[in-house]
Every structure is written in structure tokens, then in C-alpha cells.
Amino acid sequence: RYAGLTAGIKLATRVHRDLPPSARKKTLEEAVALGASVLVIPGEGEPLLYPGWRELVALACALGMTSVLFTNAVELDAAAARFALDHDVSIIVSLDSFRPETYARLAGRADVFDRVRRNLAALRGVYRPAVERRDGTIVTRLGLNTVVCLPNLGEAVEIKDWCGEEVLFIANTPVYEGRARKHWRELAGMPDGEPNPALAETAKRLSETGGPTSARPDGKCAYLYNGLTVDSDGEVLICPDARASRGLIGNIADSSLAELHGRVKRLIAKASVPCIVRSPALYARLLASLGKK
Numbered sequence: 001r002y003a004g005l006t007a008g009i010k011l012a013t014r015v016h017r018d019l020p021p022s023a024r025k026k027t028l029e030e031a032v033a034l035g036a037s038v039l040v041i042p043g044e045g046e047p048l049l050y051p052g053w054r055e056l057v058a059l060a061c062a063l064g065m066t067s068v069l070f071t072n073a074v075e076l077d078a079a080a081a082r083f084a085l086d087h088d089v090s091i092i093v094s095l096d097s098f099r100p101e102t103y104a105r106l107a108g109r110a111d112v113f114d115r116v117r118r119n120l121a122a123l124r125g126v127y128r129p130a131v132e133r134r135d136g137t138i139v140t141r142l143g144l145n146t147v148v149c150l151p152n153l154g155e156a157v158e159i160k161d162w163c164g165e166e167v168l169f170i171a172n173t174p175v176y177e178g179r180a181r182k183h184w185r186e187l188a189g190m191p192d193g194e195p196n197p198a199l200a201e202t203a204k205r206l207s208e209t210g211g212p213t214s215a216r217p218d219g220k221c222a223y224l225y226n227g228l229t230v231d232s233d234g235e236v237l238i239c240p241d242a243r244a245s246r247g248l249i250g251n252i253a254d255s256s257l258a259e260l261h262g263r264v265k266r267l268i269a270k271a272s273v274p275c276i277v278r279s280p281a282l283y284a285r286l287l288a289s290l291g292k293k
Contacts, residue, residue: 018232021052023252025059027230030257032063039067040214040223042240048075054083061087070094070145070213073119074112081126085141091127092143092170092213093120097152098159105151108179124166131166143168145213148203149187150196160206171207173199175241175277193280211274219274228261236260238267238286241277248290 019027028039039060041047048071057067067089076091084091095116097103104110123142132139144163148156148171156171163169174180176193188196209215214223221239223229229237234252238245249267250260267286273279276286 018052019234019252021055023234024052024056027234027252027257028060028063028065031228032065034258034261036227037065038227039065040070040227040240041067042070046072046074048080054087057084057087057089061089066090068092072107073116073123076119076123078122078126081123085126085130090141090143091123092145093123094145094147095120095159096147096149097155098162099155102151102155106147106149128166138165140166140168142166143170143213145170145172147172147174148199148206149174150189150199151187153199153202156202156206169206169208170213171203172212173203173278176280177241177243177277195278215274220272221275224268224271224276228257228264230257236264238264238276242283244283244287244292245290248287248292 031039039057041053041056047053047069053069057069060067065088067084067087068091069084069089070092071094073093073095076093081091095103096106098117100110100113103113103116127140127142130141144159144167146152146156146159146169152159160169160171173195174184174187176184180187181192184190184192188194188199190196204211207215210217211219212221214221216222216225224239229240229242230252231237231246235246236249236251237243238249249263252260267289268276271282271286273282276283
């Protein structure tokens with residue numbers, strides 16, 4: 001099981017009140033009691049900008065949990081990488097292009113490209129000793145997540161080749177949330193919210209998970225079907241990408257984790273799709289059932 005506790009990032013468009021350390025500790029302890037063994041920190045923004053990320057993964061480690069940290073690698077220098085490895089953290093880097101122009105176009109900034117490449121090299125060096133080979137299977141603590149879209153479609157294979165054996169390559173497709181809503185035709189070349197079958201086919205063919213970062217062997221999202229997502233202020237979401245469900249399910253300040261987990265499970269009890277946010281009609285029905293206007 002997964003306990004998705006997002007790092008508290010303050011965005012220009014939305015500022016959340018972070019949980020105090022005592023509440024984070026209580027939440028993780030409750031999650032472990034419910035059977036959670038993995039803390040996923042997808043972040044709303046960049047988790048490494050949150051000053052308490054080290055304390056958070058150290059706490060998870062002390063409770064016997066493995067952490068999975070998503071990052072854009074801008075702040076991920078060698079020291080941060082070593083701390084992460086020492087505290088049982090697997091790292092997934094979100095990177096959509098190795099070409100400066102395309103990187104700037106998709107990331108929205110050009111000034112950090114060289115820094116990201118340096119940090120990736122350092123990260124690979126720090127984590128290389130952790131790569132294991134078990135009966136012909138390579139076990140790695142590193143992943144690289146690429147959102148396959150029209151601007152980077154021609155280099156998806158090139159990015160996968162860079163990963164080699166040491167870095168798990170994960171290919172995603174755009175989700176109609178956040179900034180993607182304004183740029184959907186540029187990213188997917190389709191009417192608003194409609195998926196592009198060609199992009200989906202390419203991502204499925206190239207991804208070493210067979211789908212997104214959270215794909216189970218049956219293709220369904222483990223964050224949704226096996227976990228619980230708790231935002232930085234204690235609000236529970238359907239899943240990390242389901243931002244529209246904020247404020248509709250409950251907060252850990254008012255209900256136990258077990259109660260909130262039950263609410264989400266009842267909500268998705270009849271769902272069978274791999275990903276809720278990539279199933280617009282079902283997502284809309286679930287939000288409506290929660291009272292979303």
C-alpha cells in the first residue's frame with residue numbers, strides 16, 4: 001500500500017497551510033498501522049524546495065517505510081542524492097527533453113537546463129552502487145518519467161536509451177489538469193481533454209512499467225487503488241493528479257486516516273479504469289457525486 005503525502009509547496013496561484021511536523025508524524029504512523037509501506041512524495045510543485053523534505057523521509061525511514069520522491073532535479077545535487085539514498089528513498093526524475101529548446105518550452109524555463117544535466121550525472125553516480133542484479137533482473141532505485149507529447153515525440157526513444165540499465169524509463173501521456181488545460185492542443189493535438197491515441201501507444205510501448213509511474217501489473221494506478229493521497233494541509237484527494245477533488249473528501253484534522261481511506265475506497269468501488277484523471281467522463285461523475293459544482 002502507498003501513503004501519498006505531498007510535500008508542502010507554496011505556489012503563486014494557491015498557498016496551502018502545511019501540516020505541522022507532529023501531524024505529519026501522526027499521519028505516517030496511522031498509515032503504517034493501516035499497512036502502508038511506501039511513502040510517495042509527488043509534490044505540488046517541486047518537493048525539494050520544501051525545507052522539511054529531509055525530515056519527512058527520515059521519519060518514514062525510521063518507521064520502516066520506503067519513500068519514492070519525484071523531482072525535476074533542479075535542486076537535486078550530490079549531497080541531496082546521498083541523503084536520499086541513505087534514507088531508503090527511490091527517486092523519479094521528471095524530465096521531458098534533453099534538447100535545450102524543447103526543455104525550455106515544456107518546463108517553462110531555460111536557465112536551469114545545464115544544472116539539471118549536471119545533477120542527473122551526479123545522481124546517477126551516487127545511486128549506481130545501489131543497482132542490484134537478482135536472477136537476471138535489474139533492481140534500481142532510479143526512474144526517469146517523461147510525458148510523451150507532440151513537442152518531444154521524436155526524442156522519446158533517445159531519452160529511453162539514455163536511461164540504459166541503471167534508470168527505469170517511465171513514459172506517461174499528458175493529463176488534462178493544471179497548465180496542460182491551456183496548452184492541450186499544443187501538447188496532444190486534440191480537442192480539450194481528449195487523449196491522443198498515438199501518444200498513448202508510444203508511451204505504452206516504451207514505458208518499462210507498461211504505463212505510468214504507478215502502474216500495477218494489471219495496468220491500474222497503485223496510487224488510486226492501493227493508496228491514499230494526503231495534501232500538504234491534510235486534505236485528502238482521490239489521487240495526486242485529481243486536484244479538483246480538493247475539499248470534497250475530508251481532512252485528517254477532522255477524521256481518522258482509516259475513515260478517509262474508507263471514503264475514497266467506497267467512491268471508487270465500481271471503477272475499473274487504469275487512471276481516473278485520464279477517464280474524463282468517469283472523473284466528472286465522481287466529482288459530481290462529491291458535490292463538485
